[in-house]
Amino acid sequence: MSGVAGEDADLARRWRAAAADPEVDAAIRAMHARIEETVAQRRPLCLASGNCCRFEAFGHRLMVTGLEAAWTATRPETPSISLQQIDEARREGRCPHLDSREGRLCGIRGARPMPCRTFFCDRAATDWQRELHESCLGELKALHDRLGIPYRYLEWRDALALLVNSEVTSR
Numbered sequence: 761m762s763g764v765a766g767e768d769a770d771l772a773r774r775w776r777a778a779a780a781d782p783e784v785d786a787a788i789r790a791m792h793a794r795i796e797e798t799v800a801q802r803r804p805l806c807l808a809s810g811n812c813c814r815f816e817a818f819g820h821r822l823m824v825t826g827l828e829a830a831w832t833a834t835r836p837e838t839p840s841i842s843l844q845q846i847d848e849a850r851r852e853g854r855c856p857h858l859d860s861r862e863g864r865l866c867g868i869r870g871a872r873p874m875p876c877r878t879f880f881c882d883r884a885a886t887d888w889q890r891e892l893h894e895s896c897l898g899e900l901k902a903l904h905d906r907l908g909i910p911y912r913y914l915e916w917r918d919a920l921a922l923l924v925n926s927e928v929t930s931r
């Protein structure tokens with residue numbers, strides 16, 4: 761294997777391996793717990809409309825680190841998705857994990873990545889959620905540096921496609 765596909769497969773392999781590392785898992789879970797505490801204190805308005813998961817209609821671009829995408833994708837509660845499902849979600853301008861029956865609920869709530877946990881459309885939450893997001897991103901970067909994990913910041917569906925693609929090409 762060589763070129764971009766080979767590099768992507770290597771990145772995906774390293775992110776998957778890191779996501780299975782208990783130290784990384786504990787750090788990500790601790791970060792999620794801190795987010796929950798902050799959100800519980802701040803109590804932003806969320807009507808669970810699913811609007812922020814319909815990216816194009818909402819004008820929202822969900823960016824994640826490759827490591828977090830791998831962590832989410834490898835949780836036992838996360839259903840595996842295909843490239844076709846990711847393409848369909850792109851065409852429909854939404855997240856592939858948006859529950860297709862309800863159309864407004866997250867299908868992987870317990871495993872959703874940090875940016876989904878720190879984003880609220882409540883305008884009153886704009887300032888603190890930005891600070892929370894930046895501080896979490898800083899934590900994730902520090903985790904990469906400490907453990908020598910390659911860092912990439914990607915559009916959510918691109919990150920999921922990279923992970924799925926690398927699985928397909930390694931078979």
Ligand code: SF4
Nearest residue numbers: 813855857858866876
């Ligand atoms: S992972 Fe869940 S919360 Fe995040 S965009 Fe997708 S459906 Fe929405």
